[in-house]
Amino acid sequence: PLEALIFDVDGTLAETEETHRRALNDAFAAFDLPWSWDQPTYRRLLRIMGGKERLRHFIEHDRPEKADDALARLDELHAAKNRRYAELVHEGGVTLRPGVARLIAEAREKGLTLAIATTTSQANVEALLVKTLGPEALGWFSAIAAGDLAPAKKPAPDIFLLALRQLGLPASVCVVLEDTVYGLRAAKAAGLATLVTPSFYTDDQDFSAADAVFDTLGEPDAPALHLAGAGVG
Ligand code: XBP
Structure with a gap:
């Protein structure tokens, strides 16, 4: 039974994923990273489960500008993204x-x-x-x-x-x-x-x-x- x-x-x-994506893009801007994940990019990266694992994969495989700076601050960057995510949820952005x-x-x-x-x-x-x-x-x-x-x-x-x-x-x-x-x-x-x-x-x-x-x-x-x-x- x-x-x-x-x-x-x-x-x-x-x-929730569009809210995670928005929070990520906001965190990139806050960390002066000239990156922005659009929907096709996010769809591709969603094959990697876990926000931090996904970010690491992007940095190591796509080698975007400022990759090494970002890798050194990966934990911080992911934490900032989650703070922003919680804010967006709190504002009622997700149902x-x-x-x-x-x-x-x-x-x-x-x-x-x-x-x-x-x-x-x-x-x-x-x-x-x-x-x-x-x-x-x-x-x-x-x-x-x-x-x-x-x-x-x-x-x-x-x-x-x-x-x-x-x-x-x-x-x-x-x-x-x-x-x-x-x-x-x-x-x-x-x-x-x-x-x-x-x-x-x-x-x-x-x-x-x-x-x-x-x-x-x-x-x-x-x-x-x-x-x-x-x-x-
Ligand atoms: C989905 C995920 C998560 C979210 C982002 O997990 O892979 O990584 O995309 O969240 P599930 P974090 O479907 O198991 O809920 O950045 O907090 O990982």
Whole structure:
């Protein structure tokens, strides 16, 4: 029987990657780096999971101007990007994807356990949950496996195995919600059933290994539907 839902964060709970990209570009400017990542560049770099790993890959492989300066300040640069990301989330720049809030509410009503397994940092996860679901939401998740708690990032299974250890549950009673093929591979390698909702940057990926693929977890927000239904026509 199903006992727990394990959520990925970026792209699954919310379309956060454009906010990460904006925060990165703002951090580049703040560090006097004459770089700007456009959407095609970011799509290419998203193959590398983890913000810091992605930055390092860009610096070492693309060799942009001021590469060595940036490499020496990589930790600082990534921390500045995450501070900016938290600010943008706090300003309301990110909303949950359709159906996410409803699924979380229904899961709680049914007594299911909730968990998170993500490549992004704990601070980024908390900023998103607090802003979109309220401060009490932090207490709804029995496990938050995030960022560097697992040194090997997705597609390695480590972050999901960590979430399972924190929950004290076997993979057989959990379902993962993911949006990337790297997350799907990681979850599958941990022995977990996986439902995929492709996102803005991942809708061209191969999800044939998924147990289910849905466009979204639910219908567009009820108020919008209601407004459309009550249209002046
Ligand atoms: C997605 C990622 C993250 C974000 C940026 O992780 O790879 O790196 O793009 O966040 P997931 P950080 O889908 O597992 O949530 O800069 O904090 O890594």
